[in-house]
Amino acid sequence: MQKIDFRTRHALFNVAATRAMEQAAQAALPAHTLMARAGLAVAQLALALAPHARRIWIACGPGNNGGDGLEAAMHLQRWGKQPVLTWLGSADTAPADAAASYQRALQAGVTFSQTPPDAFDLCIDALLGIGSQVREPDGRMADWIRLINASKQAVLAVDLPTGLHADTGAVTQLSVKATHTLSLLTLKPGLFTAHGRDAAGSVWLADLGVDQLTALAQQPLAPTAWLAGAPPAAERPHASHKGSYGDIAVVGGAPGMTGAALLAASAALHAGAGRVFVGLLDGGTLSVDTSQPELMFRPVEALELSAMTVVCGCGGGDAICAQLPRILSAAAAVVIDADAINVIANDTKLQTLLTERSQRGAATVLTPHPLEAARLLGTSAAQVQADRLAACGQLAERYHCTVVLKGSGTLMAAPGQTSVINPTGNARLATAGTGDVLAGLIGARLAGGLDAFEAACQAVYQHGLAADRWPPGRALTAGALSRLLLH
Numbered sequence: 001m002q003k004i005d006f007r008t009r010h011a012l013f014n015v016a017a018t019r020a021m022e023q024a025a026q027a028a029l030p031a032h033t034l035m036a037r038a039g040l041a042v043a044q045l046a047l048a049l050a051p052h053a054r055r056i057w058i059a060c061g062p063g064n065n066g067g068d069g070l071e072a073a074m075h076l077q078r079w080g081k082q083p084v085l086t087w088l089g090s091a092d093t094a095p096a097d098a099a100a101s102y103q104r105a106l107q108a109g110v111t112f113s114q115t116p117p118d119a120f121d122l123c124i125d126a127l128l129g130i131g132s133q134v135r136e137p138d139g140r141m142a143d144w145i146r147l148i149n150a151s152k153q154a155v156l157a158v159d160l161p162t163g164l165h166a167d168t169g170a171v172t173q174l175s176v177k178a179t180h181t182l183s184l185l186t187l188k189p190g191l192f193t194a195h196g197r198d199a200a201g202s203v204w205l206a207d208l209g210v211d212q213l214t215a216l217a218q219q220p221l222a223p224t225a226w227l228a229g230a231p232p233a234a235e236r237p238h239a240s241h242k243g244s245y246g247d248i249a250v251v252g253g254a255p256g257m258t259g260a261a262l263l264a265a266s267a268a269l270h271a272g273a274g275r276v277f278v279g280l281l282d283g284g285t286l287s288v289d290t291s292q293p294e295l296m297f298r299p300v301e302a303l304e305l306s307a308m309t310v311v312c313g314c315g316g317g318d319a320i321c322a323q324l325p326r327i328l329s330a331a332a333a334v335v336i337d338a339d340a341i342n343v344i345a346n347d348t349k350l351q352t353l354l355t356e357r358s359q360r361g362a363a364t365v366l367t368p369h370p371l372e373a374a375r376l377l378g379t380s381a382a383q384v385q386a387d388r389l390a391a392c393g394q395l396a397e398r399y400h401c402t403v404v405l406k407g408s409g410t411l412m413a414a415p416g417q418t419s420v421i422n423p424t425g426n427a428r429l430a431t432a433g434t435g436d437v438l439a440g441l442i443g444a445r446l447a448g449g450l451d452a453f454e455a456a457c458q459a460v461y462q463h464g465l466a467a468d469r470w471p472p473g474r475a476l477t478a479g480a481l482s483r484l485l486l487h
Ligand SMILES: NC(=O)C1=CN([C@@H]2O[C@H](COP(=O)(O)OP(=O)(O)OC[C@H]3O[C@@H](n4cnc5c(N)ncnc54)[C@H](O)[C@@H]3O)[C@@H](O)[C@H]2O)[C@@H](O)CC1
Pocket: 022, 026, 034, 035, 038, 039, 061, 062, 063, 064, 065, 066, 068, 095, 097, 127, 128, 129, 130, 131, 132, 133, 134, 135, 136, 137, 138, 141, 158, 159, 160, 184, 185
């Protein structure tokens, strides 16, 4: 069993892949082995999380997720705890594994109850796992979810918090908010994106002794996605100079939005770019930023884009429209953010220029938030959020480039790549300008020589990590964030 600490990368498997792995493992192991291992892992983690807990409410659903709860109850009873089990199944209707665990719990003397205990020290949510269907829980299950969420005690979810969709991170309106989740056999993508992180709390993995990649099967299963790990430390050879770390041109900052371009430029500078030029679309009112004298202001037309990484769109307004044909045609590498995305969403000629970039091997990164992604796909933000992995993958295929879909559990997709979910970051990033900082940081990584997908993955991770390390009690501002980025 391991706690997922976000430093090492992890393979994620959707329900179909997990089921395939489960079947292969079951065929190779004696009956009931997997559930026995799952129940033991749940009981062990419960004990580790709440060593002094006495009364433990175990809420069990009708399927094998409930079976894991029944199996865990048997161990907790034997270890001198007082598990109280409420079960929505019955011996006649339960699947074989759950029925076997029911008999074992009965024999161990576990207390079965029609109603949850009045008081408890820990709750185990074993209502629904990967067999959960996308329908609103009702009746007693709904009542129990409300009670679980109202309790002040720790909640350990078995496999998934009930109501969370394993593949997408979407939730039913009524769903369990856990403090800990023990994912079984595999880690699922839905634990880490959309509502997953809020629903799951801290995530643990019990692989049940099944090697994930070989899975006892002939064919190793390809991961559905990866959870990103920490990027390798960047090393700067002594024999390097500013040209080794690339030139960046930030193009944006229409009147009233100059700050967005300056934030992107500041981020690129502090993330280690060799030289940072700023082509403002403000009509030439600003020619120096005295707090950042390293930045070089130039008319956009004077920038030699073919030798530069262009970060465009930050505060670009409508003025970015006129610049995009040249940027998309000429820039060596480009990060397309904010207003540039909105302009491209409405212009098929620009879309053609965008997709043509991949044919000449020019690096391109699109950084939409869900509404911008929806505009590019011609759908709604709600539909994007309902399946973020699918939406991000579609955008990458359609526009032949790397796509960063922002939001909780930011995603990266690119043609021919397994998508990556970023584990770092928190709601402190929900403040104006942090997206501009991210665009500048991705630009710095591109200018430093990484390919588009790797640049996006590393930048998103580091941007989130800076927010995770923010001093408690101090508000996060985009300007301060841009100065704290790692080289
Ligand atoms: N079979 C095995 O070998 C293993 C199964 N495992 C456990 O089994 C789980 C999967 O078991 P199942 O496939 O039985 O699925 P679940 O137990 O997750 O759920 C299926 C049951 O819940 C009902 N249900 C689904 N959605 C509902 C909703 N919205 N409202 C009310 N009822 C709903 C279904 O009708 C069915 O009875 C895993 O998540 C894991 O916890 C683990 O023990 C590992 C081994």
